Amino acid sequence: MPLENNNDRPTGPRDSRTKPGTDVETLLRQGQDRLKQIISSGGSRGGVVLALLALVGLLAWTAYYTVPSDSVAVVQRFGKYLKDVPPGLHFKLPLGIDAATIVPVKRQLKQEFGFTTPGARDPYQSPRDGKRETMRETEMVTGDLNAALVEWVVQYRISDPVKFLFEVREPSATL
Numbered sequence: 001m002p003l004e005n006n007n008d009r010p011t012g013p014r015d016s017r018t019k020p021g022t023d024v025e026t027l028l029r030q031g032q033d034r035l036k037q038i039i040s041s042g043g044s045r046g047g048v049v050l051a052l053l054a055l056v057g058l059l060a061w062t063a064y065y066t067v068p069s070d071s072v073a074v075v076q077r078f079g080k081y082l083k084d085v086p087p088g089l090h091f092k093l094p095l096g097i098d099a100a101t102i103v104p105v106k107r108q109l110k111q112e113f114g115f116t117t118p119g120a121r122d123p124y125q126s127p128r129d130g131k132r133e134t135m136r137e138t139e140m141v142t143g144d145l146n147a148a149l150v151e152w153v154v155q156y157r158i159s160d161p162v163k164f165l166f167e168v169r170e171p172s173a174t175l
Contacts (some may be wrong), residue, residue, distance in 0.1 A: 003162040070106040103161035111175045114138030114151035
C-alpha cells in the first residue's frame with residue numbers, strides 16, 4: 001500500500017510548500033508591530049517606555065567590564081582609589097561613578113630607545129612619536145668623551161598597579 005501524502009502537513013524539513021525563515025520573519029514582524037503600538041498608543045507613555053529602555057540599555061552597557069588574564073583592574077570611585085580587581089568579568093557602578101583602569105601586571109613590558117620595532121602596536125612599548133626624537137635618543141657620550149649611537153631597551157614588569165597609576169606622573173616618559 002503506498003503512503004498517502006497529507007496536504008495539511010509538510011512532508012519534511014525541506015518541503016517546497018514552506019518558505020525558509022518564515023517563523024523568524026513573523027516573529028520579527030510581530031515584535032515590530034508591538035513596538036509601534038507601544039510608541040504610538042500612549043502618546044507620552046510610549047516615549048517614556050522607549051526612554052526607559054534606552055536608559056536601561058545604557059546602564060547595562062557601562063556597568064560591566066572584562067579584565068584580561070594578564071592584567072588587573074584598578075577601580076576608582078569618583079576618582080579616588082577603591083580596590084584592585086582580578087581577571088574576569090566584573091561589574092561596576094555605571095555612568096562614570098566607578099572607573100576601571102586595566103594594568104598589565106603579568107606581562108613583561110619594554111620601552112625602546114633609538115629604534116622602534118616595525119609593526120609593534122603595544123602602547124606600553126613605544127608611545128613616543130617622530131623619527132627625529134628616535135635619532136636624538138641614540139646619541140650618547142662615553143666616559144672618554146667619544147660620541148656613540150646606541151640603541152637600547154628597558155624591560156620591566158608592573159609590580160604594584162596602584163603605585164604605577166598614582167605615584168608616577170608619566171611612567172613611559174619617566175623611563
